[in-house]
Amino acid sequence: MNVLSYKGYSARIEFDAEDEIFFGKLAGITDGVGFHADTVEGLKAAFHEAVDDYIETCATVGKDPQKPYSGKMMFRVDPEVHAQAAKAAELSGKSLNQWAAEVLAKAAASKAA
Numbered sequence: 001m002n003v004l005s006y007k008g009y010s011a012r013i014e015f016d017a018e019d020e021i022f023f024g025k026l027a028g029i030t031d032g033v034g035f036h037a038d039t040v041e042g043l044k045a046a047f048h049e050a051v052d053d054y055i056e057t058c059a060t061v062g063k064d065p066q067k068p069y070s071g072k073m074m075f076r077v078d079p080e081v082h083a084q085a086a087k088a089a090e091l092s093g094k095s096l097n098q099w100a101a102e103v104l105a106k107a108a109a110s111k112a113a
Contacts, residue, residue, distance in 0.1 A: 004047045007055070009068055011035075011047060026050070028068030 002013040004024065011024035022043040023036035033054045035046040058065040077085075089099030 004044065006048050006051050009051050009054075013043065026054070026068075029066040031066055 004011050004013060009029075010027050012027060013022055013024045015022055021036045021038050022040070023034065024043075024047065025032065025034040031054065033050050035043070035050040037043040037046045055065050085100065086096050089096040092099055094102075
């Protein structure tokens with residue numbers, strides 16, 4: 001996977017064939033923080049610099065840097081899926097929240113590997 005991680009921030013890396021550069025932006029925050037370079041080594045350095053600059057800039061202006069994710073999720077599913085998930089959670093002796101967190105963690109880990 002084309003992902004860089006540093007200090008709790010991550011970015012998906014892409015390549016622009018026309019300009020012959022690698023580029024990315026911090027994922028999971030609304031502040032637009034991007035970076036680019038023409039080598040892998042340069043890209044890693046640019047990513048670290050972008051994260052460090054973001055944190056430093058936030059401190060300078062008195063703003064808390066956004067964290068990539070809060071841990072709270074809200075989404076809608078088909079009522080039948082909701083019922084099946086609630087039943088699976090109950091049968092496993094867990095709350096629906098605990099059960100869903102474990103299922104999502106397993107699914108996410110299998111995609112990230």
